Amino acid sequence: MESVFEVIAEPNRRAILSLLASSQQSVGEIERQLHMTQPGVSKHLRVLREAGFVESTVDAQRRLYRLRPEPLQEVDMWLAQFRRFWSAHLDALERHLDRMTHPSMGQPGGVDKLTLTKRKTSRKTPRPKPRT
Amino acid sequence: MESVFEVIAEPNRRAILSLLASSQQSVGEIERQLHMTQPGVSKHLRVLREAGFVESTVDAQRRLYRLRPEPLQEVDMWLAQFRRFWSAHLDALERHLDRMTHPSMGQPGGVDKLTLTKRKTSRKTPRPKPRT
DNA sequence: ACATAATATGCCTTGACACGTATATGCTCG
């Protein structure tokens, strides 16, 4: 469990983060809202805390957990290198991301904006030389 | 391997995606640049393809892989709910919202972040004995 | 000090997944 990406790979942890995005919560509140066991919540919170996603303060017998932005920023920064693929010009793709099935975008004269060269069967690639 | 977050949790897969962000690559090219075994590359590419991160076209005996933006957009959208925590121009709004629930939220030079906030949470479930 | 609430931790089992090696499939050319 080293990278921030592994931390947010777990659905329950993402749920906890989303919950804390609205307001800080105690362990028991998280436990109830997400229907998780108490040790489960504590364990996930530990992972989140050690990765810097959350911090806690003591309130009587309970601990109030709240978000810390830095690790999420890290994800955001990694994502930055890909933004040019959709931020500039994504016509229909931007709207629906649940449609992952694309029909066929091989029509000439239209769609090649970020596609570099998509060829099927042609010989513009230099033929590999058999090496021994 | 269902969610996009699990897919990008793997460091080699993130490396492949970063590589494809510059330009499309064949399996062999990825293999050499990332010092991975060929089956390793193919297997990761399969995961990426089935999750919609990449698509491939055939070029003679090789396959050219290129990026597809949708799953990365999905990550971006999930991240959106946290952006207010670090975007500066929304800081005032954040504080306003926090005041409804958060006693303190760390911002440089500002509020006491480790102060023991004496309890004042609203109880949604029967609590044993309020200490008064 | 005792009982109890809230949270944390330890142990164990189970399942998923990444990796390596070997092998299969597919394509191209002589």
Place this chain on the structure above:
DNA sequence: CGAGCATATACGTGTCAAGGCATATTATGT
């Protein structure tokens, strides 16, 4: 057709993390 390259898949293995359960720890009020 047969050789050789490029990629995909199958199989066996080790590792690691998530979940459940029991228990430890810390705080609170009587």
